[in-house]
Every structure is written in structure tokens, then in C-alpha cells.
Amino acid sequence: MRPITLIRNAKHWKTGARVDVGFRDGVIVADLAEREAGSVIEADGLTLAPGLVDLHVHLREPGQSVKETIATGTRAAAAGGFTAVCCMPNTIPVLDEAVQVEWVRERAAAVGSCRVHPIGAVTMGQQGEQLAPAMALKTAGAVALSDDGHPVVSAAIMRRALEYARHANLPIVCHEEDPTLRGEGQMNEGFTATRLGLRGIPNAAESVMVRRDVELAELTGGRVHLAHLSCFESFEALRDAKRRRLAVTGETCPHYWTLTDEAVGDYDTNARMNPPLRSERDRDATLAAIVDGTVDCLATDHAPHTADEKRRPFEEAPFGIVGLETALALTITTLVRPGHLSLARALELWTDAPRRVFDLPAVRLEPGNPADLVLLDPEAEWTVEPERFHSKGRNTPFAGWKLHGRVLATVCGGRLTHRDPSVGVARVRRELAAAGEGN
Amino acid sequence: MSRATTPPRERRHLLGLEGMSREEILAILDAAECCRARLRAGGMPFDDLRGVTVLLAFFEDSTRTRVSFELAARHLGATVATLTTAGSSISKGESLFDTVQNIGAMGVDLVVVRHSASGAPAFLARQLDVGVINAGDGRHEHPTQGLLDLMTLRDAWKNRFAGRRLALVGDVAHSRVARSAIFGLTALGASVTVAGPATLIPAGLERLGCAVAPTVEEAMEGADAVMALRLQKERMDGGLLPSLGEFSKVWGLTVERVRLLARDAVVLHPGPMNRGVEVMPEVADGERSVILDQVENGVALRCAVLERCAEAARRAPPAPVAGAGLGAPGGTGAAHAKETV
Numbered sequence: 001m002r003p004i005t006l007i008r009n010a011k012h013w014k015t016g017a018r019v020d021v022g023f024r025d026g027v028i029v030a031d032l033a034e035r036e037a038g039s040v041i042e043a044d045g046l047t048l049a050p051g052l053v054d055l056h057v058h059l060r061e062p063g064q065s066v067k068e069t070i071a072t073g074t075r076a077a078a079a080g081g082f083t084a085v086c087c088m089p090n091t092i093p094v095l096d097e098a099v100q101v102e103w104v105r106e107r108a109a110a111v112g113s114c115r116v117h118p119i120g121a122v123t124m125g126q127q128g129e130q131l132a133p134a135m136a137l138k139t140a141g142a143v144a145l146s147d148d149g150h151p152v153v154s155a156a157i158m159r160r161a162l163e164y165a166r167h168a169n170l171p172i173v174c175h176e177e178d179p180t181l182r183g184e185g186q187m188n189e190g191f192t193a194t195r196l197g198l199r200g201i202p203n204a205a206e207s208v209m210v211r212r213d214v215e216l217a218e219l220t221g222g223r224v225h226l227a228h229l230s231c232f233e234s235f236e237a238l239r240d241a242k243r244r245r246l247a248v249t250g251e252t253c254p255h256y257w258t259l260t261d262e263a264v265g266d267y268d269t270n271a272r273m274n275p276p277l278r279s280e281r282d283r284d285a286t287l288a289a290i291v292d293g294t295v296d297c298l299a300t301d302h303a304p305h306t307a308d309e310k311r312r313p314f315e316e317a318p319f320g321i322v323g324l325e326t327a328l329a330l331t332i333t334t335l336v337r338p339g340h341l342s343l344a345r346a347l348e349l350w351t352d353a354p355r356r357v358f359d360l361p362a363v364r365l366e367p368g369n370p371a372d373l374v375l376l377d378p379e380a381e382w383t384v385e386p387e388r389f390h391s392k393g394r395n396t397p398f399a400g401w402k403l404h405g406r407v408l409a410t411v412c413g414g415r416l417t418h419r420d421p422s423v424g425v426a427r428v429r430r431e432l433a434a435a436g437e438g439n
Numbered sequence: 440m441s442r443a444t445t446p447p448r449e450r451r452h453l454l455g456l457e458g459m460s461r462e463e464i465l466a467i468l469d470a471a472e473c474c475r476a477r478l479r480a481g482g483m484p485f486d487d488l489r490g491v492t493v494l495l496a497f498f499e500d501s502t503r504t505r506v507s508f509e510l511a512a513r514h515l516g517a518t519v520a521t522l523t524t525a526g527s528s529i530s531k532g533e534s535l536f537d538t539v540q541n542i543g544a545m546g547v548d549l550v551v552v553r554h555s556a557s558g559a560p561a562f563l564a565r566q567l568d569v570g571v572i573n574a575g576d577g578r579h580e581h582p583t584q585g586l587l588d589l590m591t592l593r594d595a596w597k598n599r600f601a602g603r604r605l606a607l608v609g610d611v612a613h614s615r616v617a618r619s620a621i622f623g624l625t626a627l628g629a630s631v632t633v634a635g636p637a638t639l640i641p642a643g644l645e646r647l648g649c650a651v652a653p654t655v656e657e658a659m660e661g662a663d664a665v666m667a668l669r670l671q672k673e674r675m676d677g678g679l680l681p682s683l684g685e686f687s688k689v690w691g692l693t694v695e696r697v698r699l700l701a702r703d704a705v706v707l708h709p710g711p712m713n714r715g716v717e718v719m720p721e722v723a724d725g726e727r728s729v730i731l732d733q734v735e736n737g738v739a740l741r742c743a744v745l746e747r748c749a750e751a752a753r754r755a756p757p758a759p760v761a762g763a764g765l766g767a768p769g770g771t772g773a774a775h776a777k778e779t780v
Contacts, residue, residue: 183677191643195457197557197579197615200642267558311536311566313556315577 003038004029005414010375012365013049014344021048023371026414030367043375046408049347050363051083051114051372052328053354055251056148056173056227056299058320059085059116061107062100063092068304068392070104073324074112076302076391078417080324081350081407083372084115085302086358088148089126096121096132098140105141113417114410115372117143117360122161122172126150131161138168143358146173148227153179155212162222171223171249171358174213176234177275181205186315188261188276196267198314203282206275207233214241217248225357226250228301230275232285239294249296249357254323254330255397257286263397269310269317271397273303290349291340297353300327304393322393330398332378332405343378371414380406450751451549451570453744454561455580456622464626467743468590474746475739478514488517491749494547495521497574498535498554503710503734504574504584508551511741517749520547535559536566543567549748552576557615570748578613584709585619587740589627591733592664595705600627606658606700607631607649609668609690609717610639616709617668621649634658635668635690638679655690659699666707667692667717683716692718697727705729 004022012019022032054077060068070087077085087104089095095104101118108116120137124130126147134145145165151174152158158172165172182205187193189200210226214237217224226238229252241248255273260283263271271277289295303320310317328350335341341349355362363372384401386394410418444460456464477485493512497505505521512519522542535554542550549570552560557577564571575581596603605624611617611633621631631649633640634657645651652658659665674680697706706718706727714720723730 189642191646194641194643195618195647197577197618199578202642267561308534308536313535313554313559313562315556315558316535 004032005039005041006032007041007043007048007373007375009045010043010048011045013047013347019048019365021365021373023411023414026371028365028367028369028371041375041409046375046377047343048365049374049376050351050365051374051410051412052081052350053084053086053360054082054300054302054324054327054350055086055144055225055297055354055358056253057085057087057302057324058090058304059087059104060304061091062103066392067306069111070107070116071111071113072390072392073302073304074108074114074116076322076324076389078113078410078412079390079407080326081328081374081376081410081418082114082324083374083410083412083417084117084360085324086117086119086143088146089119089121090149094121094124094126095119095137095142096124096126098133098136101137101140101142114412117141117358119144119146119148119173121145122147122152123157128152128154128157131157131164134165134168134170138170142170143360144171144173144225146175146227148173148175151175151177151179151209155216158213159216159220162216162220162224166220166222169223169359171225173225173227174209175227176206176209176213176229178205178209181208185276187264187272188278190261190279192261192264196264196314201274201276203231203233203278206231207237210234210237214238214246214248217241217246218244221247223247224249228253228256228275228299229289229295230256230286231278231282235285235289235294238289242294250294251297251299251354251357252286252290252295253299253301254327254334255321257283257290258330258334259283259397264314267314268397269312269314270321270395270399272314272317272319273301273321274319287340290335295349296357298327298331298349299354300324302391302393303395304391305395306392307394310395321395321397322389322391323396324391325389326384326396326398326403328376328407329382329403329405333403336378337404371411373411374407375409376405376407378405380404382406447751447754451748452564453572453582453748454564455573456582456585456619456626457580459622459626461626461628464586464589464623467586467740467747468593470743470746471586471590471736471740474742475736478739478742483514484516485514486516487746488512488515488749490518491548492518492520492546493549493551493745494542495519495574496542496550496552497521497523498552498559499524499575501553501575503737504553507734507737508574508741508745511738511745514738515742515745517745535562539563539567543569548752549745570752572744572748575615577615578618579615580619580622581615581709582619583737583741583744584616585623586744587733587737588616588620588666588707588709589623590736590740591707591729592624592629592705594732595703595729596663600624600629603629603663604661605629605631606655606662606665607633607668608655608658608665608692609635610670610674611635611644611668612639612641613671613674614668616666618647620666621647625649632658632662636680636686639674655696656699659696661699661701662704663701664705664707665692665697665700666709669709669711670713670717672713687716691716692722694719694721694725697722697725700727707733710734
């Protein structure tokens with residue numbers, strides 16, 4: 001029998017109790033006899049939690065590996081404390097067939113640093129016309145369906161997609177955007193856009209589609225997951241859906257509660273994403289929706305682009321920012337430290353909550369559960385330095401921010417997938433590193 | 440909005456009037472008046488900018504602005520090169536960044552840039568170690584137009600801006616001229632009232648410092664000047680306007696509406712005019728029209744701007760090689776061997 005790896009003297013993320021957690025062959029075990037421990041991580045009071053899950057990541061592979069690869073994207077995920085990511089199907093080719101989904105899973109198994117759960121397309125080629133084979137996609141391992149980045153424009157197609165997805169019991173992740181209302185919009189409609197002479201994207205471009213899909217959830221009984229919600233009206237619609245007990249869930253992203261459209265400043269392409277950064281009122285509404293539980297979970301919408309692509313005039317640069325390596329620290333710094341959420345609740349929004357939304361197996365710090373773990377120091381302060389990201393993408397509006405909360409070690413399936421170089425060495429025994437890397 | 444005097448080194452750029460102080464604007468207007476007097480007296484070319492290379496980089500069609508800059512640069516003795524979109528590497532898919540890096544490597548001192556993307560000149564100024572003059576970027580600003588409008592209004596208003604009011608009428612949403620006019624006039628203590636179809640008034644416009652009137656009559660009543668903004672014909676396509684005829688009837692500058700203005704008020708238009716649409720021919724050619732004064736002032740004003748920017752570029756300390764460190768001042772890299780004149 002292989003020796004166990006023991007995490008000693010950690011602080012339980014929920015109870016705050018001192019705990020020792022050991023695992024062997026990727027599973028948490030009950031027998032923690034020290035003599036069986038092959039390696040020991042001295043947690044020294046660090047917080048131990050289940051690994052984080054990100055329901056909304058663009059790994060860019062296949063097809064756009066100049067922006068990101070499965071290897072670099074999952075390495076970034078591990079550094080951010082994630083043990084699972086759900087990757088969007090807007091790759092080249094689109095993940096609209098079982099073989100594509102299988103390829104991503106196999107590639108991730110071979111080179112990945114975390115679990116990768118692909119999201120299949122709703123329609124073939126994300127063209128919004130012909131349904132993708134939901135059952136085959138599910139069998140191949142897809143955990144949800146989405147035409148992310150290309151909203152399903154036709155309400156009729158969305159209706160059929162929701163009806164059909166019920167057979168697979170898969171949620172449809174909706175990037176809510178009415179392309180006609182967005183038009184050629186480049187950033188949030190409002191004073192900053194007007195000052196800079198940029199075309200605006202009104203809140204309604206998002207919220208009218210949220211309303212539509214809430215109604216379609218009612219009509220079809222299908223599961224709707226509202227992606228990266230950004231504005232007051234969308235949260236109102238999500239609240240309404242929950243009052244009506246519809247199968248509608250929603251997520252938001254750190255940039256929507258930390259920034260407003262003023263961050264665009266002097267045409268900063270790293271503050272350019274879709275949906276765009278909104279007004280102060282929307283930022284407040286995002287925060288309120290997180291605090292009151294309207295939002296089911298958090299996600300990053302990690303969207304890496306090359307420096308060349310972002311080094312263009314604002315209107316010509318692509319939308320999106322990276323998020324995996326700043327998500328947890330932004331959450332702790334801006335939600336936990338000011339007292340909006342407890343640490344346990346904040347972590348829940350990145351762990352148990354997203355697992356529930358996509359029916360992923362739960363992870364508890366108890367025997368028999370997968371050893372998907374993160375060890376973190378919620379107090380540790382660090383400065384965001386994009387050049388040190390593991391992601392290929394350096395496109396973040398948070399460069400230079402001083403954040404609290406550092407991931408010191410990540411364990412995925414019993415394998416040490418990240419160890420903080422500055423702090424971790426003193427806490428992790430050499431044998432463990434060897435064992436971890438040898439797994 | 441904070442207004443501060445631009446640091447000397449940054450004066451080699453003219454990216455917009457937003458944030459520019461009253462003193463700076465008046466200094467440019469004073470210089471432009473001197474230039475106008477010299478140009479009227481004749482004897483061009485002068486040698487103020489001898490040895491200075493000015494590139495006119497026009498990534499979007501323009502006739503008057505380009506000719507006006509070219510005349511201004513030649514009158515001052517500068518070496519002038521022109522880059523227009525057709526036939527340039529831009530149409531072959533080269534990125535703006537690569538194009539301007541190449542320009543920087545050619546040893547250009549000032550780039551006058553017109554681009555359809557808002558913020559393109561600011562982008563160039565960050566990337567390149569040359570002075571950048573914005574000749575109109577997207578829907579953002581057109582600062583030399585704004586300044587020549589101020590120069591024209593200063594004449595009409597007998598050197599007094601305080602208490603004066605400009606009515607700005609028409610398609611504000613798509614107008615870079617409007618933004619520069621609002622920033623410039625508010626900096627000088629004048630006020631601006633805007634009127635136009637709701638579809639062409641952008642969100643949050645009041646926060647730029649202007650008032651928005653519900654009708655063109657209310658905007659023009661008692662105003663000391665009115666400027667009609669050019670209406671692009673393609674505005675009918677996106678459902679922004681029902682018809683040119685309707686626009687003309689409700690928002691066009693007619694003789695009757697011009698009578699609402701204060702005594703001695705003047706009529707401006709940044710051109711090119713759609714006669715019979717945003718401005719009626721009898722108004723454009725009428726006695727209150729200063730539209731051709733604007734054009735004359737344009738050359739003199741651009742002379743003053745070129746001089747200011749060239750002077751600041753001349754004084755600029757040794758800077759990194761163009762493109763290195765994204766053009767950040769004080770970055771690493773060998774000193775750029777800039778010719779001083």
C-alpha cells in the first residue's frame with residue numbers, strides 16, 4: 001500500500017478547527033497514523049479548503065494556443081487554488097461533437113494541472129441554427145452546454161435547445177447579449193464612453209436576454225445558468241426567476257464587483273471585456289446580489305489574449321481578461337476583509353456552490369472524498385505582477401494591485417499541482433515535493 | 440474634471456482639449472493670432488520649423504484638415520510627408536502598432552494623425568517617442584478644430600468668453616468636434632447648450648459640462664453663437680433618424696431659428712456642410728456666418744500647434760528608442776539621436 005500524504009495542523013475552512021488530513025491514491029483517508037505518512041505538509045494553521053472550481057474558463061485549445069493552452073491554463077488554475085475548471089467550447093474547432101470533448105479531456109489528463117470539464121456547444125459551430133448532439137456530448141464528458149461568446153439569437157432555437165438538453169440533464173450556460181442592442185458597442189454606455197467617444201453597450205443588451213431566457217426556462221423546464229452577470233437589471237431578473245422557483249442559476253465575476261467603467265480610463269484595453277464594466281450602481285448591485293445569495297456562485301471568465309492583440313486601439317482590441325490567478329485574492333480582499341462575506345461563505349461560492357450548479361461531485365474534507373484541496377493564507381499580502389502569471393495571458397486590469405490571500409499549495413487528485421515558491425518550501429518537506437512531482 | 444497645466448515634455452502632443460487649462464488654451468490662441476498676422480502679411484515659407492519632419496498620417500479620409508495641416512507645416516518650413524490609407528501597409532493588414540513603429544524608426548519629429556478609432560492618437564503617443572497631434576479620432580476629439588472654433592469665437596465675442604454661450608446642434612453622438620468644443624469652451628468660462636435628436640445625444644453628456652435642451656429653439660434662444668454639426672447620411676441606416684427631411688425640419692439651422700440668437704451672434708459649422716440638411720444655404724452664406732473665417736483660422740491655428748509641439752519635442756530630454764518599453768518615459772534603451780535645430 002502506498003504511503004499517505006499528510007497535511008498536518010491545518011485550519012478547517014468551515015469550522016475553524018485544527019485538522020490533519022491525509023490522502024492516498026487521490027482519496028482522503030481515515031487512517032492518519034504518522035508512521036504511514038510518506039510526506040507531511042506542515043500547514044501551521046493555514047486554511048484548508050476543497051479545491052476551487054471555475055465554471056467559466058477559456059483554455060483556447062484547440063486552435064488558439066498562442067493565447068493559452070490546456071497546460072498553461074490549468075497551471076494558472078492550480079496557482080489560483082483551482083482543482084477543476086469548466087472550459088468554454090468557443091475553440092477552433094468548436095466543441096460541438098463528442099470527439100472534440102474527448103480530445104480536450106484526454107489532453108487535460110495528459111498535460112493538465114487540474115480537472116478539466118468541457119462545456120459543449122449548444123448549436124453546431126455556435127452558429128445558433130442546428131442543435132449540437134447534447135446526449136453524445138454528455139456521454140463524452142460535457143458538464144454543460146453553451147454558445148458562450150455567440151449568444152443564441154433565436155428564441156425559438158433556445159427554446160428547443162433547452163427542451164432537448166433536459167434529456168441530458170445539462171444546464172445551458174447563457175452569455176446574455178442581444179447583438180442588435182449591443183450593436184458596435186465597445187464599452188458600457190454612460191459618461192466614460194461618451195467622454196472617450198466610444199460606442200456604448202446598454203445594460204438592456206444583457207438584461208433583455210436574461211429576461212427572455214428566464215421565460216424560456218419556465219416554458220421548457222430546462223436548466224438555465226446565466227453567465228457573467230454584470231448589471232442591476234440582470235440580478236433583478238435572476239431574483240425574479242428564483243422567486244418563481246425556476247431552474248435558473250447565475251454567476252458573476254470579480255471584475256464586476258471590484259471595478260466600474262471608469263477603469264477604462266484612457267482607453268485601457270485591459271479594462272475591455274464583454275459584458276463590459278458597468279456603472280457604480282451596477283457594481284453595488286453585483287455586490288448586493290452576492291451578499292444576499294441571488295448569485296449562486298462566482299466564476300472568472302478567464303479570457304487570455306496575447307499582448308499584441310491587446311496592444312491595439314481600444315476599439316480594435318479583443319474583449320476579455322485573465323482571472324484564474326487573481327480570483328481568490330480579489331474575493332478575499334474585496335468581499336471578506338471589508339466584511340461583506342465570511343471567509344467560509346466566500347470560499348463556498350468558489351467550491352461547493354459551483355459544484356452544485358453543474359452537478360460535479362462534492363468535495364468534503366472527509367475520508368472517501370477526492371483529495372482536491374487548497375491550502376491558503378487569507379492574510380498574506382502580495383502584489384499582482386502579470387509577468388509572473390502562469391497563464392500565457394497577461395491581460396489584467398489588476399496589475400500592481402496589492403491583494404490579501406495567497407494560495408500556498410494546491411492538491412488535485414492527490415497530486416501537488418501548485419506550491420508557492422516563496423512560502424511553501426519551508427512548509428512542505430522535500431520528500432513531499434518529490435512524491436508530488438512523481439505522481 | 441481636473442485641469443492642470445500640461446508638463447513641458449507632454450506638450451509635444453496635442454491629443455485633446457479635455458483637461459487643458461485656460462492659460463494653455465489662451466496661449467495657443469495668442470500664438471495662432473500671431474501666425475495669422477504673419478500669414479496675412481505673406482512671405483512664406485518661414486523657417487520656424489526648418490529641419491523638423493512632420494508626418495501626416497491619415498488613416499481616414501479627410502480633405503480640409505489634411506490640406507490645412509500640410510499648408511501650415513509647409514508655411515513654417517517643415518519637411519512634410521503624407522501617409523494615407525489607400526495603398527499603405529495598413530490596407531495590407533499591418534497593425535497600427537507596427538506601422539507607427541516603422542514611422543518612428545524613420546526619424547519623424549511630429550505625427551499628425553487622423554484615425555477612425557477613438558483613442559488611436561493616445562495609443563500612438565504611448566507607443567512612440569514622437570510628438571502626436573490628433574487630427575480627429577473616431578467620435579472622441581478633434582482638438583485643432585476645437586481650438587480654431589475658439590479662435591473664431593474669440594474674434595466674434597471680442598475676447599470675452601465669460602458669460603457667453605454656444606448652442607451646439609445636431610449629431611453630437613458621432614461628433615468629435617462637439618467634444619472638443621465642449622471641453623474648450625467650458626475651460627474658458629463659456630457655456631454650451633446641446634440640442635439634437637435623442638438618438639444622437641450620448642448617455643451622460645451633461646457630465647462633460649454642458650446643458651442639454653429639449654428643443655433646438657430652447658438651445659438657440661439668446662445664445663451668442665450656434666454651431667451646426669455635420670450629419671452623416673448613413674445615420675438613417677441604424678434607425679437613428681427617420682429621414683433627412685425630418686431632421687432638417689426639426690433641427691436644421693433655418694433663418695427663423697437664427698433670429699432666436701442674441702444680437703451679433705455668429706453661426707459656425709465645422710464642415711463639410713450638408714446644405715439644406717443641418718444648415719440652410721441662406722444661413723451658411725448669411726451675414727452671421729463665420730464658416731470661412733473658421734477655415735482661414737484653421738491654417739494659422741495649426742501653425743501655432745505645430746510650433747508648440749515641435750518646440751516641446753526639441754526640448755524633450757533624451758528618450759528611449761521608439762517602441763522600446765512601450766514608449767514609457769525613462770525606460771531602458773539607448774538614447775534616441777534626435778536632431779536638434
